[in-house]
Amino acid sequence: MPFETLPHYPTIGAMLHVDRKSAERADQKWVEAQCNRPEARFFVLINLKPILASGANRSTTEIRWFNPAERADLGLGEYDVLFLGIDGQDRPHFSIAMSENDAKQLPRGVEQFEPLVEFRSLAMQGIMAAEELSFIATARSLATWHQTHRCCGRCGAHTKPRDGGWRRKCWACDQSAFPRSDPAVIMLITDGERCLLGHEERFLENVMSVLAGFVEPGEAIEDAVRREVMEEAGIEVGKVSYLASQPWPFPHSLMIGCVGEALTTEIKLEDSELVHALWADRAEVGRMLASEHEDGLRVPANISISHMLIRSFAEGLA
Ligand SMILES: [Zn+2]
Known part of the structure; x- marks a missing residue:
C-alpha cells in the first residue's frame, strides 16, 4: 500500500x-x-x-x-x-x-x-x-552501498560503477553486484484493545516503539514477525497482515510494516533487547502521541513507519 x-x-x-x-x-x-x-x-x-x-x-x-x-x-x-x-x-x-x-x-x-x-x-x-x-534518502542508500562494494565479492579485484550507479562490475571476472535493500519487519502487535510497545537501551529516553527486526534468509515475512515478537517479548502471534512499507536509509533497509494478532499477553523479557515493554490501549497511546502521558512516555518521531503504525492504532485505523 x-x-x-x-x-x-x-x-x-x-x-x-x-x-x-x-x-x-x-x-x-x-x-x-x-x-x-x-x-x-x-x-x-x-x-x-x-x-x-x-x-x-x-x-x-x-x-x-x-x-x-x-x-x-x-x-x-x-x-x-x-x-x-x-x-x-x-x-x-x-x-x-x-x-x-x-x-x-x-x-x-x-x-x-x-x-x-x-x-x-x-x-x-x-x-x-x-x-x-x-x-x-535514495542517494544516501546508494552511496553507502558503493562505498562498501569497491571490491568484487567473488575474486577481490576492483569494481567499477555501471548503469548510472545501479550496478558495479568487476573488471577481472565480470561479476556484477546490484544495490541491496535489507528487509526488516516492523510490527504493530495487538490483542484487539491494546498494542505492544517496547523500549530499547539505544532509544531516546522514555520513547516506546513497536518491535522490529531483520528478516533472515529462508524466512517468510509472517514468520519473521512471529519469531521476533516471541524472542523479544515472549508473546505468541497468530495472524499477520501487511500494512505498508518504508525504505529506511540507515544504511539501506526496507521496513515492512505489519499488523499481528497476539495469541498470548504475558510479556517475558529474558534475553531480550528490550529493557521495558507494556500493553497500551488507544487512549494511553493517544496521550503518548500528544506528549501528555502521565509517566512522560512518548513515541518515535513522525519520520518513521513506527510512528505511523502507532498513530494508526490510536485512531482505530489498524
Ligand atoms: Zn571479480
Missing part, C-alpha cells in the same frame, strides 16, 4: 516520484547525454550529508541543486554520478557522493557548502519537503 493512501505517512522515503528509466540507464552514453542536458539537476553528498540551500521564507531548507554548468564550474565533473530518475517536468536528477577529504580538494574548497547537516537530524527538524528528503 503506498503511503499517500494512508493518513500518516512518514516523511522519509517512499515519496520519490521519478521515472527511474531502468532500461535506458544501462546505456552509459544515454546517462552521459542526460548529464549534459541543460535542465539536468545535481546535488552533492559530502560524507553522506547533503549540500543545502535556505528555503524562500528562511524557515525551511531545500536541496541545493546545481545545473550542468555549475557542476563543471565547481570541479564536480570528474566524480561518478548516481542517476536518480526523471521527474514530471522531464528533468534528469543526479547525485554525486564524495568524502570530506575529496571536497577539500575542490577548486573552491568545502567551506562554501557549510553547514552540512546529518540526514537524520535534518529529517527530524521537519523543515524539508518529503519529496526532497526522499531524493536524499
